Amino acid sequence: MKNIIITGGAGFIGSHVVRLFVNKYPDYHIINVDKLTYAGNLANLKDIENKPNYTFVKADICDFETIMGIFKKYNVDGVIHLAAESHVDRSIKDPFTFAQTNVMGTLSMLQAAKLTWENLPEKWEGKRFYHISTDEVYGALEMTNPEGIKPPFTTKASSGKHHLAYGSKFFTEDLKYMPHSPYSASKASSDHFVRAFHDTYGMPTIVTNCSNNYGPYQFPEKLIPLFINNIRHRKPLPVYGKGENVRDWLYVEDHARAIDLIFHKGTIAETYNIGGFNEWKNIDIIKVVINTVDRLLGRKEGEDMNLITYVTDRAGHDMRYAIDSTKLQRELGWEPSLQFEEGIEKTVKWYLENQAWMDNITSGEYEKYYEEMYKNR
Numbered sequence: 001m002k003n004i005i006i007t008g009g010a011g012f013i014g015s016h017v018v019r020l021f022v023n024k025y026p027d028y029h030i031i032n033v034d035k036l037t038y039a040g041n042l043a044n045l046k047d048i049e050n051k052p053n054y055t056f057v058k059a060d061i062c063d064f065e066t067i068m069g070i071f072k073k074y075n076v077d078g079v080i081h082l083a084a085e086s087h088v089d090r091s092i093k094d095p096f097t098f099a100q101t102n103v104m105g106t107l108s109m110l111q112a113a114k115l116t117w118e119n120l121p122e123k124w125e126g127k128r129f130y131h132i133s134t135d136e137v138y139g140a141l142e143m144t145n146p147e148g149i150k151p152p153f154t155t156k157a158s159s160g161k162h163h164l165a166y167g168s169k170f171f172t173e174d175l176k177y178m179p180h181s182p183y184s185a186s187k188a189s190s191d192h193f194v195r196a197f198h199d200t201y202g203m204p205t206i207v208t209n210c211s212n213n214y215g216p217y218q219f220p221e222k223l224i225p226l227f228i229n230n231i232r233h234r235k236p237l238p239v240y241g242k243g244e245n246v247r248d249w250l251y252v253e254d255h256a257r258a259i260d261l262i263f264h265k266g267t268i269a270e271t272y273n274i275g276g277f278n279e280w281k282n283i284d285i286i287k288v289v290i291n292t293v294d295r296l297l298g299r300k301e302g303e304d305m306n307l308i309t310y311v312t313d314r315a316g317h318d319m320r321y322a323i324d325s326t327k328l329q330r331e332l333g334w335e336p337s338l339q340f341e342e343g344i345e346k347t348v349k350w351y352l353e354n355q356a357w358m359d360n361i362t363s364g365e366y367e368k369y370y371e372e373m374y375k376n377r
């Protein structure tokens with residue numbers, strides 16, 4: 001039996017990773033360590049909460065003594081570290097919390113793993129510390145093809161799989177880190193600590209940097225679930241700036257599959273970029289979401305386009321993200337499994353069919369936050 005800690009398992013991506021591991025590996029014991037911040041929700045894991053190979057521990061990753069205790073109690077072999085503050089807008093308002101959780105929390109996890117593993121007779125043998133990071137650490141790419149070119153590219157674009165490319169460059173693993181937001185700066189710092197623990201102590205670490213995820217159970221402060229819910233209630237859709245920024249969207253279960261593959265087969269000390277080959281301007285994706293929600297609610301398609309409301313841009317808003325994940329494809333054979341059209345249809349359906357999940361989150365405290373966040377935009 002392998003004992004694996006998954007941190008942040010009650011959040012969006014973490015819950016998909018926990019579900020995948022608990023169901024796929026009955027011989028593993030999955031220990032979900034989560035503080036249950038505003039973003040953590042045990043309702044995301046209802047279907048697996050009673051499985052014999054699953055344990056939930058409510059704990060703060062910054063609380064080093066408690067984390068040490070968890071390592072000792074469960075004889076931990078591996079860590080998949082997702083717990084983090086994850087929303088860029090919140091990091092602009094409150095950078096301290098991001099430094100605390102993302103930097104000090106990661107350091108606390110690393111140090112607990114180190115102190116536990118280096119004293120074992122087998123030392124690092126069979127151990128693994130896998131840190132989940134973001135493409136935002138690379139900064140922003142230029143929009144050299146503002147209209148978006150279709151593959152095959154004549155530029156030096158890597159894989160011909162992008163459905164459109166809004167520039168000739170992509171995020172590759174060898175790029176310099178150039179984070180712009182307090183969120184991405186905190187994630188970049190945590191990535192450096194993880195690599196430092198490999199280089200200094202020999203800890204078997206892996207880092208992956210992924211693009212924007214979408215799918216069920218995402219907290220509705222993020223673009224896609226926020227807009228689905230607002231369209232349903234016919235509330236304004238706050239589009240930052242001109243809506244021209246580009247993101248590379250990946251269905252969350254494809255990210256979870258990549259994490260499974262890399263945790264088991266990835267090379268120690270390596271970095272892998274994970275992305276969907278799926279670049280979209282915000283305004284274009286918003287139109288797809290409006291049409292899909294309208295159709296699924298039995299409204300006239302496009303009827304809710306008038307909800308689009310251009311608001312003040314996000315400070316330091318990165319223009320374009322686009323991942324080159326050919327290394328992961330070449331070395332481990334991973335590819336996104338879902339076409340975007342399929343993924344967005346599944347996603348919208350899920351939110352509309354799980355309105356109680358959404359209503360539960362968007363009432364009370366969150367409502368106050370939302371009003372505060374958008375009142376000056």
Ligand code: NAD
Nearest residue numbers: 008010011012013035036037039040060061083084086213
């Ligand atoms: P999320 O905000 O939905 O979930 C974060 C989880 O971490 C929550 O369950 C929360 O309770 C927990 N948490 C926060 N602070 C904690 C603490 N101090 N101790 C213990 N638990 C704590 O985040 P997400 O979108 O699922 O992102 C998960 C990870 O993936 C993050 O590290 C993020 O940087 C990274 N990532 C996210 C995306 C994306 O598109 N969402 C893309 C690439 C990488």
Ligand code: DAU
Nearest residue numbers: 086087088134135136211212221222223238239240245282
């Ligand atoms: O690229 C990976 C990152 O993707 C992850 O590391 C982050 O954790 C995750 O939150 C996400 O960051 P973004 O800032 O790209 O995601 P968000 O959903 O907040 O915004 C997506 C785009 O939509 C971005 O260009 C800002 C814009 N936007 C967002 C919101 C919430 C709007 O125009 N209006 C909005 O109300």
